[in-house]
Amino acid sequence: MHKVRIAVVGSGPAGLFAADELIRSDNVEIEVDVIDRLPTPYGLVRYGVAPDHPRIKSVIRGFEAILESPSVRFLGNVEYGRDVDLDWLHKHYTAVVFATGASSDRGLGIVGESLEGSIAASELVSFYSGHPDCNFVPEISGNAVAVIGAGNVTLDVARILSKSVDSLATTDMPDSVIDALRRSSVRTVHIVCRRGPEHAKFTTKELRELRDVDDVDVVIDPSDLACVDVEGLPRTAATNMKVFREIAEAPRHRDRKTVYIHFWSKPVAVTGDNRVTGLDIERTEFDSDGALVGTGRCEHLPVSMVIRSVGYRSDPLPGLPFDSVRGVIPNRQGRVVDTDGTARPLTYVSGWLKRGPSGVIGTNRMCSAETVGQVRDDLARVADHLSFSEAGAVDESLRSRGVSVIDYSGWQSINDAEIQRGVDAGKERVKIGDWQTLRSLGLART
Numbered sequence: 515m516h517k518v519r520i521a522v523v524g525s526g527p528a529g530l531f532a533a534d535e536l537i538r539s540d541n542v543e544i545e546v547d548v549i550d551r552l553p554t555p556y557g558l559v560r561y562g563v564a565p566d567h568p569r570i571k572s573v574i575r576g577f578e579a580i581l582e583s584p585s586v587r588f589l590g591n592v593e594y595g596r597d598v599d600l601d602w603l604h605k606h607y608t609a610v611v612f613a614t615g616a617s618s619d620r621g622l623g624i625v626g627e628s629l630e631g632s633i634a635a636s637e638l639v640s641f642y643s644g645h646p647d648c649n650f651v652p653e654i655s656g657n658a659v660a661v662i663g664a665g666n667v668t669l670d671v672a673r674i675l676s677k678s679v680d681s682l683a684t685t686d687m688p689d690s691v692i693d694a695l696r697r698s699s700v701r702t703v704h705i706v707c708r709r710g711p712e713h714a715k716f717t718t719k720e721l722r723e724l725r726d727v728d729d730v731d732v733v734i735d736p737s738d739l740a741c742v743d744v745e746g747l748p749r750t751a752a753t754n755m756k757v758f759r760e761i762a763e764a765p766r767h768r769d770r771k772t773v774y775i776h777f778w779s780k781p782v783a784v785t786g787d788n789r790v791t792g793l794d795i796e797r798t799e800f801d802s803d804g805a806l807v808g809t810g811r812c813e814h815l816p817v818s819m820v821i822r823s824v825g826y827r828s829d830p831l832p833g834l835p836f837d838s839v840r841g842v843i844p845n846r847q848g849r850v851v852d853t854d855g856t857a858r859p860l861t862y863v864s865g866w867l868k869r870g871p872s873g874v875i876g877t878n879r880m881c882s883a884e885t886v887g888q889v890r891d892d893l894a895r896v897a898d899h900l901s902f903s904e905a906g907a908v909d910e911s912l913r914s915r916g917v918s919v920i921d922y923s924g925w926q927s928i929n930d931a932e933i934q935r936g937v938d939a940g941k942e943r944v945k946i947g948d949w950q951t952l953r954s955l956g957l958a959r960t
């Protein structure tokens with residue numbers, strides 16, 4: 515049987531599902547190096563899934579089994595574009611699968627967007643997830659904030675900002691994050707959705723979770739729900755409508771924190787001189803052509819922070835084509851294609867970098883299976899020319915470039931330290947959020 519080594523760049527769900535699919539191939543023996551710029555694996559599961567969602571994070575147990583397979587190696591602290599390039603990858607690997615996800619934010623293009631206090635949800639998520647690249651502590655000093663967008667990231671952000679800090683203190687958030695949240699004086703969160711309740715991208719489970727946060731009232735104007743015909747709506751939209759109606763009918767309580775969901779409202783300007791002091795929103799509707807338009811009816815929300823949660827986007831990767839409109843690498847079922855439609859030999863993409871930022875973690879398994887199907891077809895076509903690159907040659911080349919790889923045992927050393935910090939604090943784990951400590955722990959055992 516032929517034997518090949520394949521590089522997967524990115525150790526989030528798409529990358530690890532791709533690695534898993536690759537090593538299950540029948541007619542070619544595949545060894546996989548999973549390369550990541552961070553010293554820690556798991557991508558958005560570690561740095562995107564909300565800290566109070568441990569059940570979703572438990573998918574990591576399956577990912578550990580993949581990284582512990584004898585056919586898979588983790589090469590952390592290796593950055594594509596800085597430490598290695600496309601030529602290097604193609605020299606050392608038979609094929610390369612890119613799965614670097616989508617971690618940049620999208621802008622709104624409105625006045626005041628760059629004022630201090632106007633931030634992307636991705637920044638707040640990185641902050642509360644203890645991402646080592648995050649070097650800012652949001653000033654959550656006013657008593658009201660606005661979150662723009664009707665997706666699940668908005669629900670995560672609204673929940674984290676309104677939940678009691680004591681309930682968050684049991685999560686793996688670094689102590690510095692808990693301390694910053696304790697200083698927060700937020701009592702009101704405005705969620706601003708540019709279309710109607712039936713168009714919201716929330717999933718029902720996450721919506722119910724926001725509804726059920728202790729000591730928080732969620733408020734919806736019943737008139738926004740009145741003329742929605744549930745008949746014929748997609749299943750999630752129909753079940754969401756049921757929850758919206760329950761929310762709208764629920765009694766309100768004095769002295770509780772409040773999350774307002776404003777439908778049919780688009781942001782038009784962030785106000786303030788140097789810092790955010792408010793957000794102007796305009797009522798929207800569909801015109802006779804079905805286009806979403808402003809009605810001219812405006813409202814001012816006095817808020818000290820505006821968080822845009824309007825979707826992520828991928829960044830271009832050096833040496834690869836990029837579709838800047840869709841924010842993805844152009845591809846056919848995972849095969850990277852140039853602008854003239856020609857497939858790049860033995861170069862593939864998977865996950866959000868391939869299809870854009872949508873779906874849940876499991877969606878990436880199907881996405882990676884499709885990509886790996888293309889890899890297998892291509893390997894079968896070039897079977898007579900396949901050669902195998904030894905792991906030692908890869909390691910030697912990285913060493914000669916001055917790259918300090920943090921391998922799986924290095925990650926385990928970080929993992930053990932986080933668990934120990936958790937034991938000391940009476941919880942499961944406390945994340946380490948700085949590069950220096952992560953690197954020194956990871957390199958000590960690698």
Ligand code: NAP
Pocket residue numbers: 621622662663664665666667668670707708709713714715717720780781823824825826871872873874
């Ligand atoms: P998303 O689901 O795509 O939602 C983005 C929202 O932003 C949409 O409501 C969109 O409205 C709105 N938007 C876009 N441009 C806008 C603009 N210029 N002005 C106002 N609103 C604008 O994105 P996401 O919330 O970042 O989530 C990304 C993916 O991760 C999703 O698949 C999500 O389900 C998943 N996720 C899942 C979980 C979970 O399962 N617990 C948690 C977090 C994220 P339109 O619809 O009108 O475009």
